[in-house]
Amino acid sequence: MIRVDGQGNGKSLIQVRGLSKTYRRGGEEIQVLQRLNLDVDKGDFVGFMGPSGSGKTTLLNLLGGLDVPTQGSITVDGDEITHMSGSKLTKWRARHVGFVFQMYNLIPVLTAYQNVELPLLLTKLSGAERRKHVETALNVVGLADRMNHYPRQLSGGQEQRVTIARAIVSDPTFLLCDEPTGDLDRKSADEIMALIEELVGKYGKTVLMVTHDPVVAARAHTTLHLEKGVLVEASKIEQGVVAGGVR
Amino acid sequence: MKFRSLIFANLFRKKIRLILTIGSFAIALVLFTFLAVVNSAFNRGIDIAGADRLVIVSRIGLMQVMPVSYAEQVRAIPGVKYVTHNHWFGGVYQEEKNFFPQFVIDPENHRKVYPEFIVPDDQWNTFLKDQQGAIAGAKTAKRFGWKVGDRIPIKNSLYGPTKTWEFNLDGIYHTEKPDGDEGQFWLQWKNFDENVPVALKGTAGWYILKLNSPDDAVHVAQTIDTKFGNSSYETKTETESAFAAGFAKQFGNIEFLILSVGSVVFFTLLLVTGNTMAISVRERTAELAVLKAIGVTDGSVLFLVLAESMMIALFGGVLGLLLAWAAIPVISAAVTGLLPPLLLSKTMLSLGLVFAVLVGIVSGLLPGIGAMRMRVVTALRRV
Numbered sequence: 098m099i100r101v102d103g104q105g106n107g108k109s110l111i112q113v114r115g116l117s118k119t120y121r122r123g124g125e126e127i128q129v130l131q132r133l134n135l136d137v138d139k140g141d142f143v144g145f146m147g148p149s150g151s152g153k154t155t156l157l158n159l160l161g162g163l164d165v166p167t168q169g170s171i172t173v174d175g176d177e178i179t180h181m182s183g184s185k186l187t188k189w190r191a192r193h194v195g196f197v198f199q200m201y202n203l204i205p206v207l208t209a210y211q212n213v214e215l216p217l218l219l220t221k222l223s224g225a226e227r228r229k230h231v232e233t234a235l236n237v238v239g240l241a242d243r244m245n246h247y248p249r250q251l252s253g254g255q256e257q258r259v260t261i262a263r264a265i266v267s268d269p270t271f272l273l274c275d276e277p278t279g280d281l282d283r284k285s286a287d288e289i290m291a292l293i294e295e296l297v298g299k300y301g302k303t304v305l306m307v308t309h310d311p312v313v314a315a316r317a318h319t320t321l322h323l324e325k326g327v328l329v330e331a332s333k334i335e336q337g338v339v340a341g342g343v344r
Numbered sequence: 345m346k347f348r349s350l351i352f353a354n355l356f357r358k359k360i361r362l363i364l365t366i367g368s369f370a371i372a373l374v375l376f377t378f379l380a381v382v383n384s385a386f387n388r389g390i391d392i393a394g395a396d397r398l399v400i401v402s403r404i405g406l407m408q409v410m411p412v413s414y415a416e417q418v419r420a421i422p423g424v425k426y427v428t429h430n431h432w433f434g435g436v437y438q439e440e441k442n443f444f445p446q447f448v449i450d451p452e453n454h455r456k457v458y459p460e461f462i463v464p465d466d467q468w469n470t471f472l473k474d475q476q477g478a479i480a481g482a483k484t485a486k487r488f489g490w491k492v493g494d495r496i497p498i499k500n501s502l503y504g505p506t507k508t509w510e511f512n513l514d515g516i517y518h519t520e521k522p523d524g525d526e527g528q529f530w531l532q533w534k535n536f537d538e539n540v541p542v543a544l545k546g547t548a549g550w551y552i553l554k555l556n557s558p559d560d561a562v563h564v565a566q567t568i569d570t571k572f573g574n575s576s577y578e579t580k581t582e583t584e585s586a587f588a589a590g591f592a593k594q595f596g597n598i599e600f601l602i603l604s605v606g607s608v609v610f611f612t613l614l615l616v617t618g619n620t621m622a623i624s625v626r627e628r629t630a631e632l633a634v635l636k637a638i639g640v641t642d643g644s645v646l647f648l649v650l651a652e653s654m655m656i657a658l659f660g661g662v663l664g665l666l667l668a669w670a671a672i673p674v675i676s677a678a679v680t681g682l683l684p685p686l687l688l689s690k691t692m693l694s695l696g697l698v699f700a701v702l703v704g705i706v707s708g709l710l711p712g713i714g715a716m717r718m719r720v721v722t723a724l725r726r727v
Contacts (some may be wrong), residue, residue: 163637163720184641191639198724202634206353216638218346263638 098140101328103134110303111137113158113272116169118326121269128157132169133178134186139270142241142304144317153307154275158163161194161273162186191219195264199276201256209235209259210244216267234262237306238292239314244279254285261292271303272296278313287330290316347644351651353630362656365620369660369700370667372613376606377668377696378675381686383602388587395558397457398565399587400551403578406591407432409547410577415450418553418602420575421567422558426452429548431536433529435498437488444484446498448549449534457554467492467515475535478511483685485516492516496529503540523687528617552584573720603675608705617707621653623710632715633723646712653708654701656657661700 103114113135118125118168129152142164145153158164160171162178181189214233217227235241238258248256259275263316266320274293278286281297290313296302296320306317314320321328345351356362400418402408412429415528419427429446451472453464463471463479470479480490490496494513499506511531519526537545555564565581572579582590625632632645640648676686 158721161637163724187636187641189641190637191575196634196637198634200630201628202724204353204631204634206351206357211349211353217348219639321497 098136099143099321100136100137101321103136105136109136110139110141111135111305112170112172112304113160114170114172115297116156116159116171117167118152118164119167128165129326130159133328135321135324135328137303139303140297140301141315142318144292144314144320145305145307145323146309146311146314146320147298147323152326155296156274156323157273157305157307161196162190168190185201185214185247191267193270195267195269195272197257197264197272197274198278199279200250201253201260201280203256203259203263205248208247209240209251209262211267212259213244213262213328217262220267227306230266231262233264235259237265237296238262252285253281257281257285257289258292261289261296265296265300265302271305273308274304276308276312277306284292286310286313301334346649350654351648354624354648355652355655358624361620361623363623364449365616365656366660366663368615369657369703370664372616373664373696373700374607374668374671375634376609376699377688377692378672378686379404379602379606379609379690380695381668381672381688383599383647384689384692386465386598387687394581396555396561396583397584398504398553398555398568398581399703400439400553400568400581402550402586403569403580406550408577409544409549410579412546412548414548414572415472416575417571418551418568421564421571422721423556423564423720424553425455425556426456426554427551427557428457428553429533429551430546431549432502433500433523433532434502435494435534436449436498437498439619442488444481444487448533450548451535454530456665457552460524462520463515463517471514471532474512474514475532476510477514477532479515479517479530480513482516482518483507483526484529487498489544490516503536503544509539511616515567525685527685542697549598559625587726611701617653617703618663618710619650620656621708621711622714624652625649625715629723630720631720633720636718636720639722642716646716648701649712649715650705652706653712654704657704657707661704664700665696669693 098109099303100109104215105112111317113133113302114136116130116133117128119220120129133156155164155172159166159247160173163183170177172178176189176193178186204215207215209212210231213231214227220227222230225271232241232244235244240258240262241254243251248259257280261277270273272293277293278289281289293304293306294316296305304317306313308314351403368575381597400410400414402410409431415427415429418424429448430450433446433448434444436442437444444688449589455461455468467479469480478496480496485491488533491514492515496511496513497508501507509531517526517528517530553564555561561583565583569579634646636642672686674686679686
């Protein structure tokens with residue numbers, strides 16, 4: 098269940114309280130996020146929409162521990178990440194977050210298999226165990242037969258599938274998807290969204306996704322709009338939830 | 345090493361650039377090794393100098409002679425075991441370019457003072473009995489294709505009018521160590537003494553004495569110089585290594601020259617490899633950001649960049665050393681007579697490898713630290 102009023106029961110997987118982010122650019126302060134609250138439960142699928150510069154990616158970066166807020170706190174599965182040191186945050190990311198980027202960001206000189214294996218190199222798994230995990234992840238995204246292909250030998254949709262396999266291979270607590278279909282045609286975008294839905298529905302993954310595309314956003318359980326750093330509207334409100342909670 | 349495949353994949357990402365960088369590295373290392381070998385050749389006399397040997401020269405200079413009668417007086421000084429004397433002959437064999445050092449020796453004592461030069465007994469005994477006899481080092485004999493029994497004509501103009509002296513090659517000497525000096529040519533002092541102008545008869549160019557113990561060096565040197573002080577032939581006594589160092593300095597400050605050129609080579613290599621690494625890291629900003637995003641630590645990012653620069657340095661280093669190993673004997677043969685023999689020792693090969701690794705580390709350090717400090721959010725925004 099998703100709430101944006103800060104009135105969650107404290108048991109949500111992700112709890113954001115009073116989150117603000119201000120950038121300083123040329124002596125000018127730009128407040129990107131303003132005292133946001135958010136509660137996301139395990140298995141939720143949240144879409145964030147909003148115009149460019151509204152703070153969607155900033156919010157995603159903060160939730161993924163890639164950036165630190167100016168104010169407020171983020172708690173994931175009981176871990177308060179906003180005060181973690183850089184090295185602790187790096188280890189936390191490896192364990193809890195799977196990233197899916199718009200531009201796929203695969204390593205071009207590694208095969209699909211090697212790209213997916215990368216997060217597992219940070220674990221203590223043996224080579225055989227790593228192979229098992231990688232093959233499972235590639236099976237989930239339907240690319241087991243392309244594991245020895247290099248990114249340049251794959252289509253955009255296939256590259257994004259490899260990125261998703263890389264994101265899920267270490268079984269992270271949640272997935273952060275930044276415009277996962279932004280560089281794809283409609284058909285490929287549909288396939289990727291079907292895959293993400295499968296991860297949520299079949300495997301119980303928690304997904305937070307930023308998108309510009311209302312069609313894509315509509316496939317999330319809940320869509321939240323960010324405008325000028327504030328969550329202003331819930332596009333898809335679950336029954337009986339947060340009607341008065343949206344700021 | 346779990347990241348092995350990533351390191352190698354990155355290394356071979358731009359093959360032409362890799363080949364050019366490794367090639368520059370290898371050529372520069374050949375140059376560096378060559379300089380080190382030349383430096384070592386000039387200092388070899390210092391390295392192989394006996395700790396228990398002193399050299400007496402005229403206080404005025406190396407080319408001034410001393411009476412041969414000093415030998416007996418020096419031998420009587422406590423702490424002195426053996427005394428022998430040399431003269432510089434300085435002749436020309438066939439052509440000027442065929443230079444090799446020729447020494448007029450005192451056969452009776454030479455072998456006692458220099459046990460590291462090995463001459464078969466039968467050849468040595470023949471030499472002792474033959475006033476026109478000569479002994480050549482194995483390298484010089486090989487260079488000119490001489491064999492025992494050959495007649496060797498050497499033209500000389502240092503001692504009176506130019507004339508050709510003829511010697512019988514009675515023996516060939518070797519040295520105990522493989523990098524020993526096997527380039528000398530020895531001739532009999534008696535023969536020399538009979539054929540030089542009157543003013544030079546009964547003289548020695550310099551003396552070499554072997555001590556009972558290296559601990560006696562200071563005391564014996566002071567005693568000798570005091571004894572001959574205020575005489576017509578004042579002396580300067582020093583250890584053999586100090587003498588060799590002084591001799592090498594006659595050619596100029598070789599060490600400084602080599603150090604200067606070596607430093608230029610070092611910094612050029614740093615720039616070449618550092619530039620390659622900087623470009624390589626800049627091209628991969630987004631990839632490194634992704635690695636950091638998925639949990640690769642800053643230290644591991646630094647390690648990845650350093651490992652890559654080290655691999656370039658190692659490939660270039662090994663190739664450069666192999667080239668040097670093949671080229672230096674050829675160069676040495678080409679410059680025989682102009683430079684002392686050039687030998688690429690195992691120590692120097694190891695030094696070359698250490699040098700390569702050092703360049704690898706230093707050149708990868710700056711781009712590596714840059715990658716380590718890079719903010720993931722900023723780097724991803726650039727994509």
